[in-house]
Amino acid sequence: MSSNVISLIPSKALVANKSKAFVLPIIGILMFLMMWHLSARQVETSLGTLPGPAQTYQQFSNLVGEHWDERAKEVAFIERQEKRNAKKLAKNPDAEVKIRPYTGKPTFFDQIATSLITVASGFLLATAIAIPLGIVLGLNHGAYQAFNPIIQLLKPVSPLAWLPIVTMVVSATYVSDDPMFAKSFVNSLLTVALCSIWPTLINTAVGVTSVDKDLLNVSKVLQLSWWQHIRVIVLPSAIPMIFTGLRLSLGIAWMVLIAAEMLAQNPGLGKFVWDEFQNGSSESLGRIMVAVITIGLIGLLLDRGMLQLQKWLSWNKQQALR
Numbered sequence: 001m002s003s004n005v006i007s008l009i010p011s012k013a014l015v016a017n018k019s020k021a022f023v024l025p026i027i028g029i030l031m032f033l034m035m036w037h038l039s040a041r042q043v044e045t046s047l048g049t050l051p052g053p054a055q056t057y058q059q060f061s062n063l064v065g066e067h068w069d070e071r072a073k074e075v076a077f078i079e080r081q082e083k084r085n086a087k088k089l090a091k092n093p094d095a096e097v098k099i100r101p102y103t104g105k106p107t108f109f110d111q112i113a114t115s116l117i118t119v120a121s122g123f124l125l126a127t128a129i130a131i132p133l134g135i136v137l138g139l140n141h142g143a144y145q146a147f148n149p150i151i152q153l154l155k156p157v158s159p160l161a162w163l164p165i166v167t168m169v170v171s172a173t174y175v176s177d178d179p180m181f182a183k184s185f186v187n188s189l190l191t192v193a194l195c196s197i198w199p200t201l202i203n204t205a206v207g208v209t210s211v212d213k214d215l216l217n218v219s220k221v222l223q224l225s226w227w228q229h230i231r232v233i234v235l236p237s238a239i240p241m242i243f244t245g246l247r248l249s250l251g252i253a254w255m256v257l258i259a260a261e262m263l264a265q266n267p268g269l270g271k272f273v274w275d276e277f278q279n280g281s282s283e284s285l286g287r288i289m290v291a292v293i294t295i296g297l298i299g300l301l302l303d304r305g306m307l308q309l310q311k312w313l314s315w316n317k318q319q320a321l322r
Contacts, residue, residue: 033053036052036053037052037053037054040052045285048282048285050285051285051286051289055286055289056286056289056290056293058286059283059286059287059289059290060290062283063107063108063109063287063290064109066107066108067107067108067109067110070104070105070107073102073104074102074104077102077104078099078102081099081100082099085097085098085099106267108272108287108290108291111267111268111269111271111272112269112294112298114267114268114269115257115258115261115268115269115270116298118185118188118189118192118257118268119192119250119253119254119257121185121189121192122188122189122190122191122192122193122196122253122257123192123193123196123249123250123253125189125190125193126192126193126194126196126197126200126249126253127200127246127249129193129197129201130197130198130200130201130204130245130249131200131204131242133201133204134200134201134202134203134204134205134207134208134242134245135204135205135208135230135234135235135238137201137205137208138204138205138206138207138208138209138234138238139208139234141209144205144209151198151201151202154194154198155198155202157194157195159191159192159194159195159256159259159260160259160263162191162194162195163187163191163260163263163264166187166190166191166194167187167264170183170186170187170190171183174186184264184266184267185266185267187260187264187266188257188260188261188264188266188268191256191257191260192253192256192257192260193253195252195253195256196249196250196252196253196256197249198249199244199245199246199248199249199252200242200245200246200248200249201245202245203241203242203244203245203246203248204238204241204242204245206241207237207238207239207240207241207242207245208234208238210237210238210241211233211234211237211238212237215233215237216233218233219232219233239310239313239314240310240314243306243307243309243310243313243314246306246310247303247306247307247310250302250303250306251299251302251303254295254298254299254302255299257270258270258273258295261274262274269291269294269295272287272291273288273291273292276288276291
């Protein structure tokens with residue numbers, strides 16, 4: 001009985017490891033905030049002293065307040081139209097009424113939502129192309145040799161070079177009186193996909209070529225079909241390399257999107273940063289710092305989310321993933 005009770009009590013080593021996993025990141029964050037606070041006071045710009053953590057948090061609070069003020073204006077705008085339409089219908093039940101959408105200035109959080117939707121769309125498009133193509137190249141050595149020079153040629157091209165080409169192509173081909181998506185969205189989506197496709201493509205091909213020879217022999221012995229070979233042998237073995245590529249691609253996609261939004265003035269966090277830089281008010285630096293911290297935090301959350309997805313899909317649950 002006593003041994004069972006003791007076994008329920010966590011060991012000192014387990015408690016120490018859990019404590020380190022919680023305490024050490026907190027210490028690192030506090031050290032970062034302290035260094036930021038001390039160094040920011042030493043930097044003078046044309047708009048004043050570089051904002052520290054306290055000033056940045058104050059601007060974040062202001063942005064939250066502006067967001068809720070804008071939502072209140074939107075609700076009031078819709079309510080005014082509904083009241084006006086109700087009066088029209090009371091006088092004439094056959095009258096045509098409509099609700100015009102609110103077209104106020106997008107808030108900081110609206111820009112975040114726009115960027116997240118765009119990066120997710122571009123990343124999913126790149127993934128849908130990269131993984132199947134990577135599997136084909138990994139299984140066919142001749143195809144890999146044929147396409148590898150093209151991959152290495154296009155991989156280092158900057159988003160600043162892709163964006164003008166994408167913009168001109170979309171403007172020439174995406175012509176419609178009532179388009180399903182805005183051209184700015186399509187431009188950003190394709191730029192993100194073009195720049196983020198390569199890590200997933202290369203890592204998928206390498207992962208497929210690295211499948212253990214014993215597993216390949218098992219596939220031959222069992223006479224698995226091509227699709228069964230992919231599903232049962234290749235994909236489970238290549239998942240670690242595929243997810244390494246996906247995590248790299250997602251990080252690149254997020255960085256590329258912010259740069260593309262700044263350069264092309266497409267809606268999103270990048271445009272918010274550029275607008276504040278152009279604004280040049282006393283609050284602009286603090287707002288830009290809020291955007292920088294937000295961009296970094298979202299990038300961290302995206303990477304952690306992809307890591308959790310990898311842990312869920314990986315067949316080796318004991319593998320240490322970071």
